[in-house]
Amino acid sequence: MATLVLDNGAYSAKIGYSHEKVSVIPNCQFRSKTSRLKTFTANQLDEIKDPSGLFYILPFQKGYLVNWDVQRKVWDHLFGKEMFKVDFADTSVVITEPYFNFTSIQESMNEILFEEYQFQAALRINAGSLSAHRYFHENSQELCCIVVDSGFSFTHIVPYCRGKKMKDGICRINVGGKLLTNHLKEIISYRQLHVMDETHVINQVKEDVCYVSQDFYNDMHTAQLKGEDNTVMRDYVLPDFSSIKKGFCKPREEMNFTGKYKSGEQILRLANERFAVPEMLFHPSDIGIQEMGIPEALVNSINNMPEEMQPHFYKNIVLTGGNTLFPGFRDRVYKEVRSLAPTDFQVSVVQPPNPISYPWEGGKLLAENPDFDEMVVTREDYEENGHFICEEKFDI
Amino acid sequence: GSSVVVSIVLLNSLPLDWASSLIQRAHCTTLLEVHNKRWNYVLLRVAEAGQRRVLDDATRQRRLNRQLDALEKDNFQDDPLSSLPPSGPTARLPAFSEGDEPGKKKRKTRGDHFKQRFRKNFQTLLEEENLSEREEPNYLSAAAPPSSLPPRLFCSVCGFPSPYNCCSCGGRYCSTRCLQTHRETRCLKMTL
Numbered sequence: 001m002a003t004l005v006l007d008n009g010a011y012s013a014k015i016g017y018s019h020e021k022v023s024v025i026p027n028c029q030f031r032s033k034t035s036r037l038k039t040f041t042a043n044q045l046d047e048i049k050d051p052s053g054l055f056y057i058l059p060f061q062k063g064y065l066v067n068w069d070v071q072r073k074v075w076d077h078l079f080g081k082e083m084f085k086v087d088f089a090d091t092s093v094v095i096t097e098p099y100f101n102f103t104s105i106q107e108s109m110n111e112i113l114f115e116e117y118q119f120q121a122a123l124r125i126n127a128g129s130l131s132a133h134r135y136f137h138e139n140s141q142e143l144c145c146i147v148v149d150s151g152f153s154f155t156h157i158v159p160y161c162r163g164k165k166m167k168d169g170i171c172r173i174n175v176g177g178k179l180l181t182n183h184l185k186e187i188i189s190y191r192q193l194h195v196m197d198e199t200h201v202i203n204q205v206k207e208d209v210c211y212v213s214q215d216f217y218n219d220m221h222t223a224q225l226k227g228e229d230n231t232v233m234r235d236y237v238l239p240d241f242s243s244i245k246k247g248f249c250k251p252r253e254e255m256n257f258t259g260k261y262k263s264g265e266q267i268l269r270l271a272n273e274r275f276a277v278p279e280m281l282f283h284p285s286d287i288g289i290q291e292m293g294i295p296e297a298l299v300n301s302i303n304n305m306p307e308e309m310q311p312h313f314y315k316n317i318v319l320t321g322g323n324t325l326f327p328g329f330r331d332r333v334y335k336e337v338r339s340l341a342p343t344d345f346q347v348s349v350v351q352p353p354n355p356i357s358y359p360w361e362g363g364k365l366l367a368e369n370p371d372f373d374e375m376v377v378t379r380e381d382y383e384e385n386g387h388f389i390c391e392e393k394f395d396i
Numbered sequence: 397g398s399s400v401v402v403s404i405v406l407l408n409s410l411p412l413d414w415a416s417s418l419i420q421r422a423h424c425t426t427l428l429e430v431h432n433k434r435w436n437y438v439l440l441r442v443a444e445a446g447q448r449r450v451l452d453d454a455t456r457q458r459r460l461n462r463q464l465d466a467l468e469k470d471n472f473q474d475d476p477l478s479s480l481p482p483s484g485p486t487a488r489l490p491a492f493s494e495g496d497e498p499g500k501k502k503r504k505t506r507g508d509h510f511k512q513r514f515r516k517n518f519q520t521l522l523e524e525e526n527l528s529e530r531e532e533p534n535y536l537s538a539a540a541p542p543s544s545l546p547p548r549l550f551c552s553v554c555g556f557p558s559p560y561n562c563c564s565c566g567g568r569y570c571s572t573r574c575l576q577t578h579r580e581t582r583c584l585k586m587t588l
Contacts, residue, residue: 036476056470061518069515100535102525104516167533173540182467187555190581196472220557272555285547287467288460291540300541 001120003372004086005094005363006078007127010060011152011177011322013042014360015078018094018367022360025078029057029070041077050241053197063098063153063176065105068112079117092121092376094363099126099156099170101396107387114382121376123366124394130362131320132160135350137365144309145316146302148294148333149359150281150323152177155294157301159313165395169301173291175284177323181206183287184277192268201239201247205268206277208249209234212328213275214335223271227257232274238266278326282336295336311345319351320358405438448564449584456566553577 007014009027016022030040033053040048048054059071079086093113097106106124113122128147135145146159146169153176159169181203188205189196213219223232235250244265261267280286282293292300302313317337319330330351338347352358366372381389428439451459516524527534551558551570558568562575565583569575 031476033476039477053473053476055473055476058470062468064518064521066516066518066521100533100538102521102535104521104524170533170538171540172535172538178470179467182469185472186467191554199471217557224556276550276555283543283545283548285543285545286550288464288547290542292543296543296545297540 001090001092002087003092003094003367004084005360005367007096007130007357007360007363008065009096009127009151010058010063012356013074013078014357015084016360016364017084018364022357022364024356027071027074028059029073031055031057042074043083044077051200052241054200056199060153062174063151064102065097065109068108072112072116075117086117088118089120091119092123092367093119094123094125094130094367096127096130096359096363097124097396098153099128099158099172099396106390106394106396110382110387110390114379118379121378123372123376124390124396125363125366126158126165126396127359128156128158128320129160129163129165129395130359130366131318132158132163132165132362133366134352134358134362135316135318136163137362139316142312142316144312145318146298146313147318147320148298148324150176150294150319150321152322155281155297155321155323157294157297159301159305159309161309166305169304171292171297171301173281173284173294173297174289175280175291177203177206180210180277180280180323183280184210184273187273187277188268193266204247205236205270207325208247209236209270209274210278210326211275212278212282212326212332214328214332216275216279219275220272223274230271233269233271234274235261236268236270238268240266278323278329281323282332295333295340298333298337299340314341314345315348317347317349319349320355322356324351324355403439406436450563451565451584459565552582 003018005014005016005018005022011027012024013027014022014024025043026045027042029042030045030048030051031038032040032048032051032055034050035048039057045051057067057070059065059067059069059074061067065071078084079088095109095113097109109124110122113119128149131147131149132145135147136142139145144159144161146157149156149158155173155175157169157171157173159166181199184206185195185199185202188202195202219232223230233255234252235255237244237248237250239245239247250267276286280289282295284291284293291297298317302310305313314337317333319333324330330349334347334349337349341347354361366375375393377390377393426438430437430439522535525535527536549558549561549568550556551574552567553569553574556570558570558574560570560575561568562578562583567578567583569578
C-alpha cells in the first residue's frame with residue numbers, strides 16, 4: 001500500500017510517493033507556434049525545441065481548479081506509465097486544495113478521485129496545513145505558527161494553533177507570481193521590446209534578476225545613476241533558441257556601460273524593474289490594487305487572534321511558496337514586521353531551505369504518521385456515504 | 397470634472413452652409429441644435445488650442461480596472477491551434493477545442509453533462525457558491541482589506557517616483573520628457 005503525495009498547485013504539481021523524493025512538474029498544457037497540432041502536457045515542456053511564444057493552458061483560474069479537462073489530462077500523464085505508474089487500487093493519495101475551496105469543486109474532486117481514478121483512499125487538505133505540520137514536527141515545543149504561502153495565483157496568510165487552522169485569521173492578498181510576471185512583461189513591452197507573448201522567457205527573467213529591496217527609495221536613487229555608479233542595473237541576454245537555449249544575466253565585468261553591444265544578442269537592460277516588480281507583494285497599491293501587503297496583512301491577521309496567542313504567532317512566521325525565493329524576501333518581511341509589531345514581542349521569520357516543496361514534505365510526514373489511516377476517507381466510505389463523509393472529515 | 401467652454405451661434409441671419417463650415421474650421425463640436433419658428437441656433441463646445449479632453453473619475457477607474465484585469469490573463473496571443481485553417485475532407489485532424497486523439501473511446505461514454513459541469517469558469521462557480529448567504533469566514537471575507545498606508549506613485553513611463561499626473565487621464569509622469577512620451581503613446585488611447 002503506497003501513498004502518493006500531490007501538492008496540486010496552479011503553476012506546478014509537487015508529486016511523489018511518500019517513500020521516494022518529490023518532483024516539481026508544470027501543472028498545465030502547452031502549445032507552441034512551431035508544432036501547432038501537438039499539445040504538450042506537463043514536463044513534456046522539455047521536448048519543445050522552440051519555446052518562443054509558448055501558449056499556456058492552465059486548469060486553474062484565480063487559484064481555483066475550474067478546468068477539469070486539462071487537469072485530468074495532466075493527471076493521466078502523471079499517474080500513467082511514463083511517470084508514476086500508479087496502481088490505484090493499492091494507493092492512497094494526499095492532495096492539496098486552496099483555502100475556502102468551492103463546494104462544487106470539492107465534490108468534483110471527490111468524484112474524480114474515487115469514481116474515475118478509483119484511489120483506494122484519499123485525504124484532501126490545504127497546502128498550508130501540510131506546511132504547519134512540517135513546521136511543528138521540527139519545532140515540537142511551539143504551539144502556534146503563522147504560514148505565509150505566496151504562490152502563483154495569490155498569497156495567503158494563515159494562522160495555525162495546535163495543528164488546526166484559525167479560519168478567522170485567514171487573509172488573502174490577490175498578488176501572486178502570475179501578476180508579477182505579467183506586470184514585468186507589460187513594462188518591458190512598453191519600455192524596451194515587445195514580449196507580451198513570451199511568458200515562459202520573462203518568467204525566467206523574473207526569477208533570475210529580480211530581488212526584494214531592503215531600502216526602496218535608496219535603490220530607486222541608485223537605479224537612476226549613470227554608468228558604473230548604477231550598481232542596480234543589469235543586462236539580460238534573451239534566448240534565441242538556436243545558439244542561446246536559455247537566457248542569462250550578463251556578469252557585471254562584461255557589461256558595456258557606454259555604447260551598444262557589438263554581438264547579435266538581444267539584450268534587456270533592467271534597472272528599477274528588478275526590485276519594483278517584487279515590491280508588489282509588499283505594496284499592492286503600487287499598481288492600484290487596494291489591498292495590504294504581506295507584512296501589514298501578517299500583523300492584521302495576528303491582531304485578529306486571541307491576545308494570549310499573539311506573541312506565539314510573531315515568534316513563528318513561516319514563509320512558503322515560490323515567491324519567497326526572491327533574494328532578500330525573508331529579511332524584508334522580518335524588518336517590516338519588526339517595525340509594526342509591539343516592541344516587547346519577539347519576532348522570528350523562518351524560510352525553509354526549499355519553500356516550494358515544504359508542503360510536500362509535510363505530506364510525506366503525514367503519510368508516515370500512525371494516525372494517517374484515521375484521517376483518510378476510503379473508497380468504501382465514499383461509496384456508502386457520498387460527499388457527506390468528505391465534508392465531515394476534511395477541514396478545507 | 398471638466399469645464400466646457402460653450403458658444404451660442406445664432407444662425408438666423410447666416411447662410412446655413414457658411415455656418416457649418418465655420419463650425420468645422422474652428423474645431424468645435426456641436427452640443428445642441430435648435431431650429432424652430434423663433435430661433436435658429438447652435439450650442440457649441442469650443443476646443444481651444446492646447447485644451448485636451450479630460451477624463452472623469454469614473455472613466456479613470458474603468459481604465460484602471462481594465463488594466464488590472466489584463467494582468468490576470470494567461471496568454472496574450474491566440475491559441476496556435478485555433479489559427480490553423482479549418483479542415484475540409486481531412487477528418488483525421490483533432491477537434492480544435494478538445495485536442496483529444498481521434499479514435500480513443502476511453503471516456504467518451506461519460507456524456508456531455510459531465511463535461512458541461514466540469515467546464516464552468518471561475519466567476520460562475522463563485523456565484524454558485526452564493527457566499528452572501530453563507531456565514532463568515534468565507535472566500536469573500538478572507539480578502540485582504542485596503543492598506544492604511546498611502547499609495548506610492550510612480551511614473552507610468554519610466555517607473556521612477558513621480559510627483560505629477562497628467563491633466564487629461566491621470567497617468568503619472570516624472571519629467572517633461574516622460575510626459576511627452578506619455579502623450580504620444582498612451583494618453584487617452586484605448587479609453588472606453
